[in-house]
Amino acid sequence: xxxxxxxxxxxxxxxxxxxxxxxxxxxxxxxxxxxxxxxxxxxxxxxxxxxxxxxxxxxxxxxxxxxxxxxxxxxxxxxxxxxxxxxxxxxxxxxxxxxxxxxxxxxxxxxxxxxxxxxxxxxxxxxxxxxxxxxxxxxxxxxxxxxxxxxxxxxxxxxxxxxxxxxxxxxxxxxxxxxxxxxxxxxxxxxxxxxxxxxxxxxxxxxxxxxxxxxxxxxxxxxxxxxxxxxxxxxxxxxxxxxxxxxxxxxxxxxxxxxxxxxxxxxxxxxxxxxxxxxxxxxxxxxxxxxxxxxxxxxxxxxxxxxxxxxxxxxxxxxxxxxxxxxxxxxxxxxxxxxxxxxxxxxxxxxxxxxxxxxxxxxxxxxxxxxxxxxxxxxxxxxxxxxxxxxxxxxxxxxxxxxxxxxxxxxxxxxxxxxxxxxxxxxxxxxxxxxxxxxxxxxxxxxxxxxxxxxxxxxxxxxxxxxxxxxxxxxxxxxxxxxxxxxxxxxxxxxxxxxxxxxxxxxxxxxxxxxxxxxxxxxxxxxxxxxxxxxxxxxxxxxxxxxxxxxxxxxxxxxxxxxxxxxxxxxxxxxxxxxxxxxxxxxxxxxxxxxxxxxxxxxxxxxxxxxxxxxxxxxxxxxxxxxxxxxxxxxxxxx
Amino acid sequence: xxxxxxxxxxxxxxxxxxxxxxxxxxxxxxxxxxxxxxxxxxxxxxxxxxxxxxxxxxxxxxxxxxxxxxxxxxxxxxxxxxxxxxxxxxxxxxxxxxxxxxxxxxxxxxxxxxxxxxxxxxxxxxxxxxxxxxxxxxxxxxxxxxxxxxxxxxxxxxxxxxxxxxxxxxxxxxxxxxxxxxxxxxxxxxxxxxxxxxxxxxxxxxxxxxxxxxxxxxxxxx
Numbered sequence: 001x002x003x004x005x006x007x008x009x010x011x012x013x014x015x016x017x018x019x020x021x022x023x024x025x026x027x028x029x030x031x032x033x034x035x036x037x038x039x040x041x042x043x044x045x046x047x048x049x050x051x052x053x054x055x056x057x058x059x060x061x062x063x064x065x066x067x068x069x070x071x072x073x074x075x076x077x078x079x080x081x082x083x084x085x086x087x088x089x090x091x092x093x094x095x096x097x098x099x100x101x102x103x104x105x106x107x108x109x110x111x112x113x114x115x116x117x118x119x120x121x122x123x124x125x126x127x128x129x130x131x132x133x134x135x136x137x138x139x140x141x142x143x144x145x146x147x148x149x150x151x152x153x154x155x156x157x158x159x160x161x162x163x164x165x166x167x168x169x170x171x172x173x174x175x176x177x178x179x180x181x182x183x184x185x186x187x188x189x190x191x192x193x194x195x196x197x198x199x200x201x202x203x204x205x206x207x208x209x210x211x212x213x214x215x216x217x218x219x220x221x222x223x224x225x226x227x228x229x230x231x232x233x234x235x236x237x238x239x240x241x242x243x244x245x246x247x248x249x250x251x252x253x254x255x256x257x258x259x260x261x262x263x264x265x266x267x268x269x270x271x272x273x274x275x276x277x278x279x280x281x282x283x284x285x286x287x288x289x290x291x292x293x294x295x296x297x298x299x300x301x302x303x304x305x306x307x308x309x310x311x312x313x314x315x316x317x318x319x320x321x322x323x324x325x326x327x328x329x330x331x332x333x334x335x336x337x338x339x340x341x342x343x344x345x346x347x348x349x350x351x352x353x354x355x356x357x358x359x360x361x362x363x364x365x366x367x368x369x370x371x372x373x374x375x376x377x378x379x380x381x382x383x384x385x386x387x388x389x390x391x392x393x394x395x396x397x398x399x400x401x402x403x404x405x406x407x408x409x410x411x412x413x414x415x416x417x418x419x420x421x422x423x424x425x426x427x428x429x430x431x432x433x434x435x436x437x438x439x440x441x442x443x444x445x446x447x448x449x450x451x452x453x454x455x456x457x458x459x460x461x462x463x464x465x466x467x468x469x470x471x472x473x474x475x476x477x478x479x480x481x482x483x484x485x486x487x488x489x490x491x492x493x494x495x496x497x498x499x500x501x502x503x504x505x506x507x508x509x510x511x512x513x514x515x516x517x518x519x520x521x522x523x524x525x526x527x528x529x530x531x532x533x534x535x536x537x538x539x540x541x542x543x544x545x546x547x548x549x550x551x552x553x554x555x556x557x558x559x560x561x562x563x564x565x566x567x568x569x570x571x572x573x574x575x576x577x578x579x580x581x582x583x584x585x586x587x588x589x590x591x592x593x594x595x596x597x598x599x600x601x602x603x604x605x606x607x608x609x610x611x612x613x614x615x616x617x618x619x620x621x622x623x624x625x626x627x628x629x630x631x632x633x634x635x636x637x638x639x
Numbered sequence: 640x641x642x643x644x645x646x647x648x649x650x651x652x653x654x655x656x657x658x659x660x661x662x663x664x665x666x667x668x669x670x671x672x673x674x675x676x677x678x679x680x681x682x683x684x685x686x687x688x689x690x691x692x693x694x695x696x697x698x699x700x701x702x703x704x705x706x707x708x709x710x711x712x713x714x715x716x717x718x719x720x721x722x723x724x725x726x727x728x729x730x731x732x733x734x735x736x737x738x739x740x741x742x743x744x745x746x747x748x749x750x751x752x753x754x755x756x757x758x759x760x761x762x763x764x765x766x767x768x769x770x771x772x773x774x775x776x777x778x779x780x781x782x783x784x785x786x787x788x789x790x791x792x793x794x795x796x797x798x799x800x801x802x803x804x805x806x807x808x809x810x811x812x813x814x815x816x817x818x819x820x821x822x823x824x825x826x827x828x829x830x831x832x833x834x835x836x837x838x839x840x841x842x843x844x845x846x847x848x849x850x851x852x853x854x855x856x857x858x859x860x861x
Binding site: 002003004005006008009031032033034035036037038039040061106108111414417418423425426427428456459460521522 | 707708712802829833842849
């Protein structure tokens with residue numbers, strides 16, 4: 001019987017080691033026996049000391065982390081994603097699993113039966129070798145317990161080994177290797193290096209590395225006049241190239257680079273210059289792997305050439321954020337850095353997507369971030385809310401232009417999702433034709449919302465009026481900002497409706513000043529920080545900003561700071577709102593990091609007494625600004 | 640009295656395979672999602688006319704407790720008497736292709752034996768189920784007795800209820816696959832579509848269990 005699905009599985013696994021070493025028939029035979037397993041986030045695949053499964057695993061989609069108890073603490077010792085194999089113990093050993101494997105996100109696994117695969121290992125030495133190596137490298141840390149215990153005893157200081165052991169991790173290869181042929185001119189090679197923003201280029205022949213040129217060689221041989229830029233690269237290249245096998249650790253790589261005074265290592269299939277190039281690894285990449293330093297991350301984002309790379313950088317950003325919150329660094333500072341990094345990530349994605357389009361954008365456009373990203377209040381991974389605005393074009397070309405930007409938006413939205421910005425459940429994304437409009441269409445749209453305002457329009461205004469340009473021509477967004485001010489100026493009907501809706505959020509505290517928790521649903525008995533605290537203060541900020549026509553300030557805290565400046569008589573109140581906005585955001589971020597989610601729902605039991613007091617102080621500021629809004633917009637009937 | 644006369648034409652004698660299939664439904668069914676067998680299926684047909692068009696291929700797979708066993712995939716191609724040249728490019732199943740084909744009767748016998756009393760799952764399920772029932776009718780058999788779930792409805796239930804989203808929208812397989820980032824390179828092969836449908840089903844049901852405490856009973860009410 002024909003088996004399309006087995007063919008599909010074979011098609012996937014053949015791209016990844018060790019399956020790339022097998023022939024077509026072997027692949028198909030294995031694929032026919034595979035089981036596909038679906039697992040939600042945080043599910044255990046197998047746990048330490050449990051019986052061996054009769055299968056090992058390959059990740060088709062998602063990510064898995066391996067955990068092990070080290071010094072009585074469950075530490076993550078390795079992480080796998082798409083295409084990686086794990087759970088190899090049953091192939092080589094009989095004792096129970098030594099580590100625990102847990103899904104880090106929603107995951108689909110291919111389960112490969114041991115009895116089908118064992119004969120293949122026995123026949124194919126290379127496959128055997130590969131699997132033994134990866135088994136050894138990800139089950140037992142080379143510097144295992146023994147070594148760590150000794151350190152602890154010696155100086156009584158508990159070190160965080162999960163981070164110290166960084167050097168023992170295998171290097172992560174850059175697979176997009178920039179190469180050229182030996183008869184290329186030095187000039188061409190230098191151009192290639194500049195275009196890809198890299199410090200070295202490999203000279204390749206039949207997929208094997210025959211030489212390498214670095215920035216240093218250009219300085220030494222070309223800038224000095226010893227060679228002309230029209231000479232062939234083979235004149236100055238360093239040959240033979242120092243090559244290594246896959247799975248070299250960071251420590252080994254560092255030592256090698258120091259020893260040979262090089263800053264890049266080439267990895268080939270068999271570790272010699274006579275086999276296929278698999279990837280490169282440079283000093284810079286070590287810093288990036290370590291990288292919890294904003295400027296390094298920024299550089300890495302700008303150089304990133306794949307979505308996967310950007311995703312890894314985003315994970316680093318989360319680590320950085322975690323560190324900042326732990327060290328209690330002022331939120332304004334954290335916010336600025338994280339915003340810049342997020343912003344650069346989105347910019348880089350858009351840049352790459354434009355390059356991937358068949359033609360340049362037909363007219364000027366801008367990518368707008370909406371909602372929390374637009375207000376610069378997005379610290380954790382939350383949903384993406386975005387839209388496109390393009391120059392006004394005549395009716396004949398409108399749909400053609402729109403279809404270009406929709407195609408672009410589809411690419412960008414998809415990649416942002418892969419990086420970790422989930423799709424907006426309300427479909428407020430640039431790929432939605434409703435939110436990919438020309439300047440005059442946006443203006444008409446906004447005017448409509450403020451003229452005939454119902455509940456839907458109020459919700460839309462609360463999202464779309466907080467737009468911020470992420471990429472493109474600022475003249476367009478600036479004009480739109482002016483338009484918003486124009487249509488809301490003295491528009492008392494609209495403003496009082498917006499005011500009324502800002503008072504509608506449910507109260508955070510009950511009659512006895514106890515926290516009110518959700519009554520049912522997934523978050524039963526949790527406190528909804530977003531709905532009961534963050535939204536009211538954000539809504540109040542937006543309303544007053546529109547009323548007092550403060551232009552180009554989207555951040556809630558900054559809005560209140562500006563208001564304090566404009567109206568000294570209410571200075572103290574506005575400053576307390578600015579503080580509340582920052583405190584609530586920090587709260588959300590902290591709890592989001594603890595629970596690895598968006599921080600919206602908080603378990604009251606997790607709060608310390610001090611935190612509860614702090615929250616109540618924030619509520620007080622919110623209640624006071626809501627009083628002010630009631631008076632100002634004549635909303636006395638709203639309780 | 641009249642009703643009784645009407646309802647009871649002389650009892651038909653059905654072939655053994657149908658009696659075997661029918662008997663499976665006498666036992667009470669599992670009520671938990673994790674111990675229920677779901678058969679996710681897709682049919683490729685010569686067109687969209689229930690009366691004149693025919694099935695070209697049935698692809699199906701089983702989900703047991705979130706697992707799909709590739710060994711146990713059902714993929715049967717059906718010999719064609721009726722032939723609609725217009726739909727050939729879509730499906731790539733040309734009349735008398737080189738692999739083994741079955742008569743419609745053989746295919747349906749195998750299919751009944753495969754699905755047993757499982758819960759059937761398909762995207763826009765009404766179409767596929769009607770196509771199969773039409774085939775059964777040609778064999779003088781009653782329609783399928785299995786419970787049926789439509790991934791379109793299951794997926795829709797995972798979406799937020801908001802006036803900003805078109806609530807009447809009918810999501811196509813491609814749209815959902817794109818939203819869930821599922822590879823669609825096997826679109827328009829019955830088994831390939833069944834796999835895409837299965838992944839959509841797994842993800843949507845998981846979402847509903849997590850966010851709305853869905854049970855099997857609740858799924859049937861969708």
